[in-house]
Amino acid sequence: MKLAPNYREIEGKSTGFRVLLGGLGLLAALAFGAFLYMEHSGHYVTGMTNQIVWGMPHVFAIFLIVAASGALNVASIGTVFGKSLYKPLGRLSGLLAIALLLGGLMVLVLDLGHPDRLIVAMTYYNFKSIFAWNIILYNGFLAVTIVYLWFMMERKMNRYYRAAGTVAFVWRLILTTGTGSIFGWLVARSAYDMAMLAPMFIIMSFAFGLAIFILVLMAAYSWTGRPLGDAVLFRLKNLLGVFIAAVLYFVMVYHLSNLYATEHHGVERFILMDGGIYTQLFWIVQILIGSLLPLAMVYHPTIGKSRPAIATASLLVIIGGMAQVYVLLIGGQAYPLEIFPGYEVTSSFHDGVVNSYSPSIWEITLGVGGVAVALLVVTIAIRVLRFLPVSLADDAVDPHAAKAD
Amino acid sequence: MSDTSNRIDSARRAFLNKAGAAAGAAAIAPGVFLTTPAVARPADQPVSSEKRWGILVDTNKCASNCDACVTACKDENGWGSTEHHSSQEQQSQWIRKVEIRNRSTGFVATLPLMCQHCEHPPCVDVCPTGASFKRADGIVLVDKHICIGCRYCMMACPYKARSFIHEDLEDQLPWAPRGKGTVESCTLCVQRVDNDGTPACVEACSAENHNALVFGNLNDENSDISRELARAESIELRADLALNTGVRYRGI
Numbered sequence: 001m002k003l004a005p006n007y008r009e010i011e012g013k014s015t016g017f018r019v020l021l022g023g024l025g026l027l028a029a030l031a032f033g034a035f036l037y038m039e040h041s042g043h044y045v046t047g048m049t050n051q052i053v054w055g056m057p058h059v060f061a062i063f064l065i066v067a068a069s070g071a072l073n074v075a076s077i078g079t080v081f082g083k084s085l086y087k088p089l090g091r092l093s094g095l096l097a098i099a100l101l102l103g104g105l106m107v108l109v110l111d112l113g114h115p116d117r118l119i120v121a122m123t124y125y126n127f128k129s130i131f132a133w134n135i136i137l138y139n140g141f142l143a144v145t146i147v148y149l150w151f152m153m154e155r156k157m158n159r160y161y162r163a164a165g166t167v168a169f170v171w172r173l174i175l176t177t178g179t180g181s182i183f184g185w186l187v188a189r190s191a192y193d194m195a196m197l198a199p200m201f202i203i204m205s206f207a208f209g210l211a212i213f214i215l216v217l218m219a220a221y222s223w224t225g226r227p228l229g230d231a232v233l234f235r236l237k238n239l240l241g242v243f244i245a246a247v248l249y250f251v252m253v254y255h256l257s258n259l260y261a262t263e264h265h266g267v268e269r270f271i272l273m274d275g276g277i278y279t280q281l282f283w284i285v286q287i288l289i290g291s292l293l294p295l296a297m298v299y300h301p302t303i304g305k306s307r308p309a310i311a312t313a314s315l316l317v318i319i320g321g322m323a324q325v326y327v328l329l330i331g332g333q334a335y336p337l338e339i340f341p342g343y344e345v346t347s348s349f350h351d352g353v354v355n356s357y358s359p360s361i362w363e364i365t366l367g368v369g370g371v372a373v374a375l376l377v378v379t380i381a382i383r384v385l386r387f388l389p390v391s392l393a394d395d396a397v398d399p400h401a402a403k404a405d
Numbered sequence: 406m407s408d409t410s411n412r413i414d415s416a417r418r419a420f421l422n423k424a425g426a427a428a429g430a431a432a433i434a435p436g437v438f439l440t441t442p443a444v445a446r447p448a449d450q451p452v453s454s455e456k457r458w459g460i461l462v463d464t465n466k467c468a469s470n471c472d473a474c475v476t477a478c479k480d481e482n483g484w485g486s487t488e489h490h491s492s493q494e495q496q497s498q499w500i501r502k503v504e505i506r507n508r509s510t511g512f513v514a515t516l517p518l519m520c521q522h523c524e525h526p527p528c529v530d531v532c533p534t535g536a537s538f539k540r541a542d543g544i545v546l547v548d549k550h551i552c553i554g555c556r557y558c559m560m561a562c563p564y565k566a567r568s569f570i571h572e573d574l575e576d577q578l579p580w581a582p583r584g585k586g587t588v589e590s591c592t593l594c595v596q597r598v599d600n601d602g603t604p605a606c607v608e609a610c611s612a613e614n615h616n617a618l619v620f621g622n623l624n625d626e627n628s629d630i631s632r633e634l635a636r637a638e639s640i641e642l643r644a645d646l647a648l649n650t651g652v653r654y655r656g657i
């Protein structure tokens with residue numbers, strides 16, 4: 001017996017809800033203040049320099065954008081691959097994808113040297129530039145996902161929603177490939193000169209997006225007192241385990257193939273052995289805390305069934321993911337450009353030395369604001385529209401499909 | 406310095422040109438236009454691909470204790486002491502002196518490093534708005550009007566030739582406009598080249614009697630630079646990237 005899930009807005013009358021809204025609103029407001037300050041003074045008040053040109057805001061932005069496309073996976077699994085257990089989660093998945101993308105784009109735009117020229121960025125296109133293509137891909141992703149959500153939520157359009165879901169799925173794959181290719185184009189920088197980056201970004205997006213999805217789902221259901229059964233949650237956390245393992249595998253292949261190419265030995269040594277903060281972030285935060293530990297947690301026979309542990313594991317994946325983007329982005333810039341292979345280089349412009357970067361409070365505030373805006377969008381949307389099923393208890397989700405999958 | 410009046414002339418001409426076609430030009434202060442000098446050539450002389458401008462740097466002649474080229478560039482283009490808040494890592498450098506030491510032989514050389522005016526410039530390829538562009542004569546410039554300050558070009562340039570302006574600037578030179586939040590780099594002194602002049606660095610190097618820099622049209626086989634290149638060995642930096650740079654080096 002199959003029950004159609006019953007979606008309803010959350011009540012949003014509790015003090016907790018107001019505190020949540022207020023807190024997120026405050027973080028967003030602080031970010032806006034930080035942005036105004038940076039734009040007014042110029043970027044000299046930030047940690048960025050002419051050597052590390054993309055700093056903390058880009059770490060947040062890239063993380064959010066990558067996670068956005070991954071957050072849509074849950075919907076895709078339900079729609080495109082027909083797994084009925086995931087179907088009731090599709091609306092939240094689409095919403096989260098849109099929200100994360102908006103948050104990420106906001107950070108990206110507000111860190112521009114000329115955010116006031118957004119209209120220029122939208123009207124002047126250099127079609128050779130992967131960056132310009134990304135602007136199109138991001139806007140398209142928003143549009144496609146909104147249509148997908150609409151078809152999902154509007155009964156009359158229901159019969160098209162599978163097609164819309166397929167378009168959205170393909171689009172998100174292209175989008176993440178595009179994001180990864182931003183780095184792939186930087187041929188001169190040893191850390192990025194790898195065809196591996198685009199597929200690695202796709203698999204990273206799976207893990208980051210799902211981790212955020214699990215956290216948001218758990219928070220929404222426990223704070224509103226709606227039932228969330230083990231069937232759904234355990235399925236998701238097992239999937240998270242698969243994705244974490246896949247990211248680990250890709251990271252390993254990435255570094256091994258880098259080690260295979262002699263011209264990349266320098267940067268590999270830097271990241272893996274003597275890069276100081278980057279080496280520590282890589283081994284301790286990304287690999288140990290952000291991958292191995294949550295992997296062990298979700299698959300542990302008893303810990304893996306504890307809800308706090310599942311939430312913690314998801315949080316660790318997010319922290320590890322941020323570290324991964326940081327190491328890749330900032331570490332890749334910190335390592336000096338090889339302009340004169342075989343020579344030691346010195347100059348007044350920091351040639352041949354490892355560049356240092358310390359993020360300013362403004363950049364961090366802006367980045368955190370992007371996260372806050374994403375969560376704010378989700379919170380308000382589930383308050384005013386029917387995104388969440390009233391129940392995700394085991395007997396409410398399709399039990400037969402649950403067994404068959 | 407013989408060329409000062411010429412330069413001001415050119416600036417004035419550029420100014421008038423623009424005043425005529427001022428439709429899109431934004432005046433940021435009286436007399437200062439946020440426009441690239443790319444249009445500073447006389448109207449009767451369009452930039453043509455018959456020319457490809459280049460510089461040959463002979464490191465054998467480049468003196469280790471000399472930075473006349475850098476000083477001349479600062480004076481000509483008005484960078485160097487203009488950023489008062491930015492840290493040293495944040496300040497613009499259009500051209501810099503680099504000392505290199507061969508790891509296996511110990512051989513030491515010094516050389517100026519600036520935008521290499523690539524024929525296939527990665528900065529232009531990645532720029533989302535087309536603000537980075539290459540003129541028909543091979544000079545690579547940034548249009549300060551449409552640069553959004555995304556800094557992707559800085560990520561893409563293999564030579565770290567570009568700088569981002571981290572603060573408001575005052576007292577700008579009319580022939581070399583700059584602007585907070587945009588990216589800039591060596592312009593090969595378009596304001597001089599378009600008036601049959603020579604880039605300031607090249608002139609300064611000759612004035613010091615080092616003659617380490619030769620400027621000219623790479624497409625003219627009789628130009629000084631073409632004859633020098635034909636006479637003896639020279640290299641492109643990061644030749645593996647096949648960018649066909651307009652700036653070439655000898656002696657390393």
Ligand code: SF4
Pocket residue numbers: 519520521522523526527528529545561562563564565566567590
């Ligand atoms: S040297 Fe750098 S800034 Fe100059 S044209 Fe080449 S890529 Fe562009």
Ligand code: SF4
Pocket residue numbers: 528531532533534535536537547551552553554555556557558559587588
């Ligand atoms: S910083 Fe300006 S010139 Fe450089 S890529 Fe961005 S828009 Fe183009």
